[in-house]
Amino acid sequence: MEHYDLAIKKLKERGVTINDIAEVTLFLQTKYVKGLTLDHCIEEVKNVIKKRESINAILTGISIDEMTEKKLIDKELCDIIMDDEGLYGIDEILALSIVNVHGSIALTNFGYADKIKPGIVKIVDNDGHNGNKCNTFLDDIVCAIAASAASRIAHYGIEKK
Numbered sequence: 001m002e003h004y005d006l007a008i009k010k011l012k013e014r015g016v017t018i019n020d021i022a023e024v025t026l027f028l029q030t031k032y033v034k035g036l037t038l039d040h041c042i043e044e045v046k047n048v049i050k051k052r053e054s055i056n057a058i059l060t061g062i063s064i065d066e067m068t069e070k071k072l073i074d075k076e077l078c079d080i081i082m083d084d085e086g087l088y089g090i091d092e093i094l095a096l097s098i099v100n101v102h103g104s105i106a107l108t109n110f111g112y113a114d115k116i117k118p119g120i121v122k123i124v125d126n127d128g129h130n131g132n133k134c135n136t137f138l139d140d141i142v143c144a145i146a147a148s149a150a151s152r153i154a155h156y157g158i159e160k161k
């Protein structure tokens with residue numbers, strides 16, 4: 001569980017809590033699941049983050065954001081990541097490693113959340129365009145976790161809990 005704890009800690013250091021991600025999941029799934037609560041969303045967000053694919057994507061993505069801020073990457077690439085260039089796309093690809101193990105509902109919700117940018121996604125996105133801050137990978141990771149939790153809720157429902 002030590003890598004799970006580290007992933008949670010790194011997210012928090014970058015301004016994202018489990019609660020924040022669960023709110024996005026609730027936003028995505030509330031109209032489809034009667035009686036869905038934030039607590040249930042929190043539980044499923046934790047279940048998503050526990051998976052090795054998620055932990056690896058969180059730790060890798062946040063590391064790249066941090067290395068970019070510290071300019072530890074070749075300048076040419078650093079500029080691309082810092083500017084969050086629309087055609088870069090590797091941030092979305094990394095986040096797909098989370099989405100890919102949670103089915104098609106995760107995939108469609110991932111694309112939707114990336115477009116709409118609900119709650120913490122918009123905050124992270126705006127924050128990433130502030131001065132020396134870089135959240136190019138983080139925003140996609142948050143969308144991917146929230147969307148994957150939404151998929152778990154769709155598949156497993158809430159009665160069984």
Ligand code: MG
Binds near residue numbers: 135136140
């Ligand atoms: Mg991004």
